[in-house]
Amino acid sequence: MIALLTRDLRLAVRAGGGFGLALAFFLIVTALVPFGVGPDTSILTRIAPGILWVGALLACLLSLDRIFALDFEDGSLDLLATAPIPLEAVVGIKALAHWLTTGLPLTLAAPVLGVLLNLDPQGFVWLVVSLAIGTPALSMIGTFGAALTVGLKRGGLLLSLLVLPLYVPTLIFGAEVVRRGSDALATATPLALMAGITAGSVALLPFAAAAALRVNLR
Numbered sequence: 001m002i003a004l005l006t007r008d009l010r011l012a013v014r015a016g017g018g019f020g021l022a023l024a025f026f027l028i029v030t031a032l033v034p035f036g037v038g039p040d041t042s043i044l045t046r047i048a049p050g051i052l053w054v055g056a057l058l059a060c061l062l063s064l065d066r067i068f069a070l071d072f073e074d075g076s077l078d079l080l081a082t083a084p085i086p087l088e089a090v091v092g093i094k095a096l097a098h099w100l101t102t103g104l105p106l107t108l109a110a111p112v113l114g115v116l117l118n119l120d121p122q123g124f125v126w127l128v129v130s131l132a133i134g135t136p137a138l139s140m141i142g143t144f145g146a147a148l149t150v151g152l153k154r155g156g157l158l159l160s161l162l163v164l165p166l167y168v169p170t171l172i173f174g175a176e177v178v179r180r181g182s183d184a185l186a187t188a189t190p191l192a193l194m195a196g197i198t199a200g201s202v203a204l205l206p207f208a209a210a211a212a213l214r215v216n217l218r
Contacts, residue, residue: 126181
């Protein structure tokens, strides 16, 4: 399993879907917002939590179609499906590799980009905490969507349409955590709800994704 994780990390970087592309997209989205809404710092401070979370969410979408596509094209996915490792574990490793190359770098870079949007200093810690808890759900949900669309021509657009509605609850609660943290309000409720979404996604979606892969590989 460690060898499979290492292989997926290398493929993710070599295929152009690694942390560099996601970080560049995150930076571009964050940098363009002040040009669109103007230099008013009070407006930027108010919208910063939502913009940072939207940027992170969209950056996660960039490499979802590559999670299974490369293995499907070269036949590796058929071998993985018949390997001694359960297919559910393979799905989990794929999601972990995606998070390590996308979600984790975005979480670490978010405070730096928060400066561009004049995020309140009290919100920086909550931004990191919310992204650290929420981005694994984005990777797991995206892996499930990739399993549903593997092998389809032009499946990237369909994948985005399938995954984006499922991302909405995590986006709402993640931005709410940062907003409440910036205003020195209680963050326990949205944080617990977001953690519940992540826990439920990690617990249930590997089985759903594995079932979708088995159907697509028949």
